[in-house]
Amino acid sequence: MTEKYDTVVIGAGFAGLTAARELSHAGQRVALIEARDRIGGRTWLAERMGLNLELGGTWVHWTQPFVWAELTRYGIGLAPSPTPQTASWWNGTEAVVGSPDELLELLDHPNQLLTQRSREIFPEPFAPLTSERSADVDEESLAAHIAALPLTDAQRALLTSFWTLNFNGKLGDAAYTQALRWVALTNGDWKVTFEACATYKIAGGTKALADAILADSDVDLLFNTDVTAVCTRDRRGAAVSSADGREFTADDVIVTAPLHSLGRIDFQPPLDTRKQAAVKAGQLGLGTKIWFTIDGERPHFVALGGADWPLNFFQSEYHRDGKTYVIGFGSDAHAISPDDVEAVQATLRRLVPDAVVLETAGHAWVDDELSGETWPMHRTGYLTTSLAHLQQPAGPIHFAGSDIADGWGGFIDGAIESGLTAARAILTNRAPVPA
Template sequence: MTEEADVVVVGGGIAGLITARELGRKGLRVTVLEARDRLGGRVWTDHRLGRDLEIGGTWLHWTQPHAWSEVTRYGLDITRGPRPEEAYWLAGDEVRTGTLDGFMELIDPGMRRLLHETMQRIPRPHDPLSEPGLKDVDGANLRDKLDELDLPVEEYRANEAAWVGHFNAPLEDGAYTSALRWTAATAGSWHLMHEASAVFRLAGGTRSLVESIAADTDADIRTSTEVAHVEHDADGAVVTTTTGERITARRVVLTLPQNVLGGLPVSPALCAEKQAATEEGTASKGVKVWIRVRGPITPFFAYSSASHPLSVVRTEFVGDDDAVLVSFGADARRISPNDLDAVRDALRVWRDDLEVLEVTGHDWVADPLSRETWLIQQPNQLTRYFAAQQRAEGVLHFAGSDYANLWAGFIDGAIESGHRVAREVTAGLTETA
């Protein structure tokens, strides 16, 4: 049997849910197909280690306009982890200790020099390709740009580790323009960028946002429903699931991440740029690890270097007799988020007084539905592929945080892209009505 819908949205993450909500407000019949057994995509609140933990995307900020609009719409509360009282970082192989303010002062000269041309290269971050000269620097990776600064060892390692935390990728793989895009979104302020990307989170977890959006749409939302094939022509499309269900639609919205999109069987095939972007892959291939340690402890953060399995760790929850840390590493192949012994060894880079009780996480790089963490592009991908990744192909449209203009890779970017594509679809259907 073949079903009918005005629009089929493939993917029930934030972008897909926003798209469905906005199209439903226009009176369109929308079906959302999500392969996972839950909604949210790469945002996922799960109860582990005695807390509600963000296994995927976490942080948002009032400088992120689309996300903050949703916070306001649904009256969601914002919180943050405990403010660090101690700091640890490396100067070569020597561990230094100090304060958060001291660490920020240490990295400030390097950050300023690295990012001095941010607003020259991306003067309008909502339109990242607007400056023709961007192509001149899009071929550079962040490692090379950091090396050009010729920083003292302690400053270099501190800046390196901070960027590994932001990129969740080896710096030689990440495009310098990715750093510029993040900083342009905060008008060139690296301090504000750092805060916007890593401090404030939803008190009810990202789950509260996902549930609020899903409850605010009358779309037919189906989980555990994987798409096997999409056929399309000028008049519409047929979406076939892995269980043989067929749904005809006037428009289809695909919200798959860059590393997955080009692998979806589509007839006629997607454009060469979208396929090439998938084949090359994003730079982001890192790991996020949640760690429960015996307490009490003083809240702290620590940075090591790109050569260590875990480059960044900080206290996110403090209890009477335990604490939960969140940590990031550049390469998921180097450490499993579920390997307690390996995580314990990684923490000894900074301190050997922590008793690790439990660890957890999710390997997003190995996950066939994501194959990446958050978007960090490789050199040349922004100027070579980005416009084509956003561009509709006939009745097919493309949403997702990977294809956002302003805060690509963030919850904000997913929301932005959902609004953009909903407008495109509505306009297209109005023209053909």
């Protein structure tokens, strides 16, 4: 059986939800096809350890115009993360205890040195491909720049761990331009960038916004429908096949699969060699996010460990029933399991010696074949050799998602931006342009 639509959108994360809404508002008949049994993509609000916890993407900020517009549209507010009262960090040789302000101050000078060229390289942060200077530095690694800075060993250890956290991956092949793009988006102020990363959550969780976008759409939503192939039939048509034997035809198709799961889809004709090369190279967000509880409702804290630790960053979020709920991040998903209480305990105790971990929870995003990654962070060369090609359609097949956003790539904002761009390209019958 073949079902005919104006547009088929593959993936019901924020890019797919946004694109589907825009197209349905324009009067199109839209199928929104999702392999999972839920919407949200790499965001996922789920009950774990007695609370609704964000297992994936979480934080938003008013410097992110696309998500801020959506929150305003639907009257959804913010839920601030708690202000930490204490901080601890690894200076390269030992644990140090102090205040959050002290930790920020230690990171300030190194980050200012590292990111001082952010607005020079990216004068228009939401149009990175128009930068005349990015090609000069896109092949340079972030690790090399950190190594070359005039810093003490302790400063370098903190800065390396800080950016390992931001990349949620290892820095050996991390693009210097990726760090500069993030900071340019907050007008060159790394502290605001960091605030955008881990301070303000969506009231009601990411599900509240995803549900609001879906409720504002008139689409056919199909869950548990795993797309296996997309075949271009002519310049204005394509067929989408699913694992359960169904076929959908449409004038246009929007594919929002993350970069590391694009290879699961058989494109016919095959994607051009530059897109294939980008998919093969992948990106660096291959770490982990683990929730856990510790015994006692202790004062909220933040902790930054060594870059090579299984978990190198901790932030407490909630108190409930005599327990403190904490998030931990690490750069290598396979260095620690989300259900390994003892491993979490051993890592945390290097910074918080008296903490007793009770239980853990998380989702193995890197091992999830529908994602294969956490948040996308680019390798050296990606910006100038891959991004533009991934943004371009392949005939009637368009691409969207946080992986290929112009602005806040790696964030909900970037996914929404990309979904808007793809929908507008279809409605105006021309190639995508920056949103």
